[in-house]
Amino acid sequence: MREVAIIGVGLTRFGERWEHGLRDLMAEAGLNALNDANISSDDIEMLYGGVMASGRFVGQEHIAALLADQLGFKNIPAVRVENACASGGTALRQGYITVASGIHDIVAVGGVEKMTDVTTSEATTALGGAGDQEWELAQGITFPGLYALMAKRHMHDYGTTEEQMAAVAVKNHKNAVKNKYAQFHKEITMEEVLRSKMVADPLKVFDCSPISDGAAAIILAPLEMAKKFNDTPIKILASTQATDSLSLAERESITGLRATQIAAEKAFSQAKLKPKDINLVEVHDCFTIAEILAIEDLGFYRKGKAAKATADGETALNSKLSVNTSGGLKGCGHPVGATGVKQAVEIAMQLRGEAGERQVSGAEIGMTHNVGGSGATAVVHIMKRIN
Amino acid sequence: MLMEKASAGMWRKIDTRYNLIGSECQKCDALYFPPRIICRNCGRDTKMVPKKLSGKGTVYSFTTIRVPSDAFKESAPYNVAVVALEEGPKVEGHVIESGKKVEIGTKVKTVFRKMYVDGEEGLIHYHFKFEAL
Numbered sequence: 001m002r003e004v005a006i007i008g009v010g011l012t013r014f015g016e017r018w019e020h021g022l023r024d025l026m027a028e029a030g031l032n033a034l035n036d037a038n039i040s041s042d043d044i045e046m047l048y049g050g051v052m053a054s055g056r057f058v059g060q061e062h063i064a065a066l067l068a069d070q071l072g073f074k075n076i077p078a079v080r081v082e083n084a085c086a087s088g089g090t091a092l093r094q095g096y097i098t099v100a101s102g103i104h105d106i107v108a109v110g111g112v113e114k115m116t117d118v119t120t121s122e123a124t125t126a127l128g129g130a131g132d133q134e135w136e137l138a139q140g141i142t143f144p145g146l147y148a149l150m151a152k153r154h155m156h157d158y159g160t161t162e163e164q165m166a167a168v169a170v171k172n173h174k175n176a177v178k179n180k181y182a183q184f185h186k187e188i189t190m191e192e193v194l195r196s197k198m199v200a201d202p203l204k205v206f207d208c209s210p211i212s213d214g215a216a217a218i219i220l221a222p223l224e225m226a227k228k229f230n231d232t233p234i235k236i237l238a239s240t241q242a243t244d245s246l247s248l249a250e251r252e253s254i255t256g257l258r259a260t261q262i263a264a265e266k267a268f269s270q271a272k273l274k275p276k277d278i279n280l281v282e283v284h285d286c287f288t289i290a291e292i293l294a295i296e297d298l299g300f301y302r303k304g305k306a307a308k309a310t311a312d313g314e315t316a317l318n319s320k321l322s323v324n325t326s327g328g329l330k331g332c333g334h335p336v337g338a339t340g341v342k343q344a345v346e347i348a349m350q351l352r353g354e355a356g357e358r359q360v361s362g363a364e365i366g367m368t369h370n371v372g373g374s375g376a377t378a379v380v381h382i383m384k385r386i387n
Numbered sequence: 388m389l390m391e392k393a394s395a396g397m398w399r400k401i402d403t404r405y406n407l408i409g410s411e412c413q414k415c416d417a418l419y420f421p422p423r424i425i426c427r428n429c430g431r432d433t434k435m436v437p438k439k440l441s442g443k444g445t446v447y448s449f450t451t452i453r454v455p456s457d458a459f460k461e462s463a464p465y466n467v468a469v470v471a472l473e474e475g476p477k478v479e480g481h482v483i484e485s486g487k488k489v490e491i492g493t494k495v496k497t498v499f500r501k502m503y504v505d506g507e508e509g510l511i512h513y514h515f516k517f518e519a520l
Contacts, residue, residue, distance in 0.1 A: 148450035
C-alpha cells in the first residue's frame with residue numbers, strides 16, 4: 001500500500017449562497033484546489049464526490065458525472081459517495097484507498113451541498129433521512145430530537161448541563177469569526193444561546209448547526225510524488241471508518257457513539273499515535289452535545305469529563321486541545337456533503353501554517369471526525385505535515 | 388412524499404406495529420424489536436422466531452419535540468422517548484399526555500393511538516405509543 005498525501009485544498013465560503021447553484025459551488029472549490037496544487041484539470045484521474053441529498057435539495061441525481069464535467073475533468077471515472085452527513089469524509093477515504101492501492105495517482109475529492117433552494121421544512125425532512133426513516137422519523141422524532149435524546153441521557157448519567165453545552169456554541173462562533181469561509185462572523189454569548197428558542201429539550205436553536213450551501217475540494221497524490229506539486233504536502237497517517245445501527249434504540253448506549261470509538265481506536269492504531277499526540281481536531285458538532293460526545297469518544301476525555309473541560313476553556317483556540325478552529329459545523333456552517341472534506345481542508349491549512357488569525361501554534365498533527373446521521377457512520381482521519 | 392414512503396413501511400410491518408412482535412434468536416436468545424431476519428450475534432447460523440413483547444418498560448431517555456416535521460404539525464409539542472422494554476430491547480416512540488410527569492426511569496406501557504392523518508381526506512395512521520404508569 002502506498003502512502004498518500006494531500007497536495008491541494010480549496011473551499012467556497014459557506015452560508016446562504018443564493019447566487020450560486022450546486023455545480024457553481026463545486027467548480028469554485030475545485031478551481032481553488034487545482035490552483036493550490038498548481039495542477040491542471042487534465043492531471044486528475046478520478047473524482048469522488050460527497051453529496052448527501054442533491055435529489056431532494058435540487059432535484060439532481062447522477063451528480064458525480066455532472067461535477068466531473070463542470071470541474072473540467074474530461075471523461076474520467078467519477079463516483080458519488082453518500083453516507084448522510086459523513087458523505088464528504090467517506091469520499092476522502094475512498095480517494096485515499098484509491099491512491100494507496102496504486103490504481104490511480106492523482107485523485108480529486110469533492111464535497112458539496114446546496115440546501116437553501118428549498119424551505120427549512122423540506123430541508124429538515126431531507127436531513128431526517130439520515131436517521132431511521134421507519135422507526136424514528138415516521139414516529140415524529142426529528143433529527144434534533146435524536147441528539148436531544150442523547151443529550152438528556154448524558155445529562156442524567158454525567159451531570160452535563162445546558163450551560164456546558166452552550167459553551168461549545170460560544171467557542172465555535174468565536175473561532176468562526178476568524179475564518180473568512182465561515183457562515184457566521186458574529187460572536188454569541190452564553191445568555192443568547194440559553195435564551196434561544198427551544199427545538200427539542202434541551203437543545204435550542206443556537207445548539208444546532210445551520211442549513212448551508214458550500215463546497216470543499218482536495219487533491220490527493222502518492223506521497224512520493226507529492227513534493228513535485230507542493231512544498232508542504234500533508235501526509236494522511238490514518239483513514240478509518242466504522243458503522244452502527246441507524247436507530248438510537250438499537251444501540252447499547254446513547255451517551256457515546258460506538259462508531260466513533262471504533263474508528264478512533266483504529267485510526268490511532270494505524271497512525272501509531274495516542275490522543276495526546278494530536279494538536280488540533282475538527283469534530284462533527286452538528287449539535288453542541290455532539291462535540292462533547294466526540295471528544296470523549298475520540299479518546300481526548302474520559303466519558304462524562306468533556307462538558308466541564310469545554311466550559312473551562314480547555315478546547316478553545318490554542319488551549320490544551322484546539323477543537324473546531326474552523327468554527328465547526330456550528331459556526332462555519334454545515335453543507336452536509338461538503339463538511340467532511342472541509343474538515344480536512346481546515347486541518348491541512350493549519351498544518352501548513354496558513355490559518356491566519358486562527359492559527360494553532362506549533363500544529364504538527366491534526367485529526368478530523370465526520371459523523372453520518374446520529375452516529376451510524378463515523379469517519380476519522382489523522383494528518384501530519386511533511387517538511 | 389416522505390411520509391407516503393414511510394407509510395408503505397408502516398403497512399408492511401403492520402403486525403409488528405400493532406401487536407409489538409419482535410424476533411428472537413433460537414441459538415443465543417437475543418431479542419430484537421423491530422424484528423430482524425439475521426441475528427447480530429449468530430449471523431446466518433441460527434433461526435429467528437417471532438416473539439410478542441409485553442409493551443411494559445422504563446423511560447431510558449426522553450425529549451419534547453417543539454419543531455416537528457410537517458406530518459406532526461398538529462401534535463406539537465409532544466414527548467418522545469427511548470423506552471427500555473422489560474424483555475430487553477429498546478424502542479422509540481411517543482409518550483402520550485396523561486398528566487403524569489415523564490422522566491428517565493418512569494415506568495410506561497404501550498397504548499394504541501392515532502399517530503397522524505394524511506391530510507383532511509387521507510388515511511388515519513395508528514401506532515403504539517407509551518403512557519406513564
